[in-house]
Amino acid sequence: MSLSSHTPHPQTSPPQAQHPPTSLPALSTETxxxxxxxxxxxxxxxxVVTALRSVSLAIPRGSFTAIMGPSGSGKSTFLSCAAGLDSPTSGQVVVGDVDVTALSPDAVTRFRRDHVGFVFQAYNLVGHLTVVENIQLPxxxxxxxxxPVWQxxxxxxxxxxxxxxxxxxxLSGGQAQRVAIARALVTRPAVVFADEPTGALDTRTGQLVLALLRRMSDELDQTLVVVTHDPRVAATADQVLFxxxxxxxxxxxxxxxxxxxxxxxETGR
Structure with missing residues (x-):
């Protein structure tokens, strides 16, 4: 069956924060x-090196957003903070309706596992696990x-x-990256972050993986945030932030x- 013929399970909403900060505007369910x-x-x-400077933005649910900029622009730091891999020095990061910056380190780890998907250039598969075991890992x-039907x-x-x-x-590089994409989607996450997902692939394989990501966004209403240096990758997105x-x-x-x-x-690539 194709994903378009399979009715996706509704995305699981993260639990409400117990004490939402009064300074944060009410969030739309579309954010x-x-x-x-x-x-x-x-x-x-x-x-002191400043990697991010008072960044404020909202990424719509179901959108495909590319993040670009010259080396040292803050792309990797943005991804790490937005995905809960690192804590900002100041400010708030909200995924779904959860203020991730208000969670304890253990709670952030659990939240990432259950509600955030990751696709990296290096695939990060576990060598002794099979394809299906790698997909099931989160x-x-x-x-x-x-x-089992969703899997x-x-x-x-x-x-x-x-x-x-x-x-x-x-597996080939393209096959390994497709395993990583399936693994990122298996929990039906609120958002999938991808860091140079086609960077280690040849042009043709990279285009196939990119087309797959685009299809995941369209057919599953999946939110994707992709850090890339490649204009061809970014041109597949709904929007690009520089x-x-x-x-x-x-x-x-x-x-x-x-x-x-x-x-x-213009931005000094």
Whole structure:
């Protein structure tokens, strides 16, 4: 079956924060991720490096957003803070209706596992686990098992039917990345973050993986946030946010490769 013929299970809403901060505006159910005045600094000897500067933005539910900018612009820090992998120095990060910055470290870890998906350039598969075991990993770590119908639908959608018992070492790069995409989707997360998901792939395989991500967004109403340096990848997104010196300095909707390239030139790619 295709994903479009399979009725997706409604996304599980994260639990309500017990004490929502009064300074945060009421969130629309259509907002997947919101950053409110998020800053991140790092010590550098006697100095302080500012990686993010009071970033405020809202990413709509079901959208495909690309994050771009020159080296050192804050892209990786943005992803880490928005995904709950790192804590901002100040400000709030809200995923769904949960203020992630108000959670304890253990609670953040559980929240990420249950409500956030990740796709990385290096795949990050567990070598001794099979394809299907790698896909199930986030749920197994949480003490649950995936719906077998949903799992089979995902495996078929990413083109891995018949490969369920293979180990990562028996897969091509494109196949490994498709396992990583299925793993990111298995919990039906509020948002999937991807860091250069086609960076380790050849052009043709990268295009196939990119088309798969686009289809996941369209057919599952899945929120995707992709950090990339490639205008061709970004042109697949609904919108592109441009970072420079830790600040959002540009925004394009329904972007073209030419528009993206021109904006990157302006921001100092």
């Amino acid at each position: 997947a991720v919101r950053l409110v005045q998020v800053s991140k600094t790092y010590p550098d000897g006697p100095d 749920m197994l770590l949480g003490g649950t098992r995936p719906d 089979a639908s995902l495996v078929e959608a990413v083109g891995l039917t018949g490969m369920e018992d293979r180990l990562p070492g028996e 970072l420079a010196d830790g600040s959002v300095v540009g925004h394009l909707v329904s972007p073209t490769v030419a528009e993206i390239s021109a904006r990157l030139a």
